[in-house]
Amino acid sequence: MFVAQTLTLVNSTIAYNNKGGVDVRGSLVMRNSMITHNGAGANCQNVPAFQRAGQNLADDTSCGDATVMTIADAKLDSLRYNGGPAKTHALLGASPAINAGKECTVTVDERYVPRDGTCDIGAYEFKDFTTVTITNNTTLAVDPTTGLVFAAGTIKCSTNETFDLTVTVTQEQKVAKSSPTVVKATGKVAVTCSSTTATPWGVALAPSGGTFDIGAATLETKTSAPGYIVPATVTTAVKLYKGRK
Numbered sequence: 001m002f003v004a005q006t007l008t009l010v011n012s013t014i015a016y017n018n019k020g021g022v023d024v025r026g027s028l029v030m031r032n033s034m035i036t037h038n039g040a041g042a043n044c045q046n047v048p049a050f051q052r053a054g055q056n057l058a059d060d061t062s063c064g065d066a067t068v069m070t071i072a073d074a075k076l077d078s079l080r081y082n083g084g085p086a087k088t089h090a091l092l093g094a095s096p097a098i099n100a101g102k103e104c105t106v107t108v109d110e111r112y113v114p115r116d117g118t119c120d121i122g123a124y125e126f127k128d129f130t131t132v133t134i135t136n137n138t139t140l141a142v143d144p145t146t147g148l149v150f151a152a153g154t155i156k157c158s159t160n161e162t163f164d165l166t167v168t169v170t171q172e173q174k175v176a177k178s179s180p181t182v183v184k185a186t187g188k189v190a191v192t193c194s195s196t197t198a199t200p201w202g203v204a205l206a207p208s209g210g211t212f213d214i215g216a217a218t219l220e221t222k223t224s225a226p227g228y229i230v231p232a233t234v235t236t237a238v239k240l241y242k243g244r245k
Contacts, residue, residue: 009033011106011115013122015076015089020045021063028063030056032101034122035063036074054102057121072096074122084111088124097121098227130229131158132193136219136236140169141243142212143204149185149212149240151219152202157193163225164188167203171217171240173210183210188224212240 001007001014005026012033014021020041022028028047032054035043042062050064057070065071074097077090088110091097101119108114109125120126136153143150151167168186175181185205193199217240222233 009035011101011104011109011119011121011123013076013089013110013124014038014043015074016079022047027051029053030063032056032104032119032121034058034074034097037076054104055100055121057097057100070096070100070121082111082124083113084109086110089122091120091122091124091126093126093128093130093228094226095120095126095228098126100227126228128228130161132223132225132229132232133157133198134165134221134223134232134234135198136221136234136238138236139239139241140217140219142214142240143243146206147211148204148206150202150204150243151221152200153219153221153234154198154200155191155193156198157195157229159195161193161225161229162190163193163223163229164190165201165203166222166224167205168220169205169212169217169238169240170220171212171215173213181210183207183212185212214240214242216240 002023007024008029010031014035015037018039021035021038021043023045024047027049029051034057036059043058044063075092075095079087082088097120099118100121104119110123133156141150171183173181185207187205189203191201219238220235
């Protein structure tokens, strides 16, 4: 695309052109847009001045380096009709453009699909999120020899996915009239989440200081997952009991 003067891109996608992206002899204004995967030439050619707002994405540094742009593979689907008046490049699930926009100023995408509160970069708004359902066990064993606490539960997803859970067990311990002591253990566990059955998960956690007592505590489990997975956090009151030696 050759522009002799100023080119303004707002939530736009310029991708998969054979001879490069944009050739702008004036100013290139970009807001929450991507210029990526553009053939033999650079994404941005001969641009004397840039004005950037929001968060923009490219797969090279011709439009700006990583201090002012997201430099990454946009993970786009092929150009096709996805609804609306024109063909679009849909965002694939692992795209770094999902929910990455800032200072969003448009309410719909190229297809007239409503934008989320945090818009996606480019012309397409991703909607095929994976939702997660987490359950926590309400009784957790503490190993009397090692002091490890074994946290466990189940997880189910709307589509089959693999990602990490961040798991935290916290116990507030009161001794006489002294200030309460907080004992905490945090760790991660990789889960393969099924859309058909609830999958068990479990992880042994070591306290960062002190030792767990038998009694009440809390278990927090949350997804540590890519942007296309709807974050889920579940906090449950649990009871700690002494496991077998």
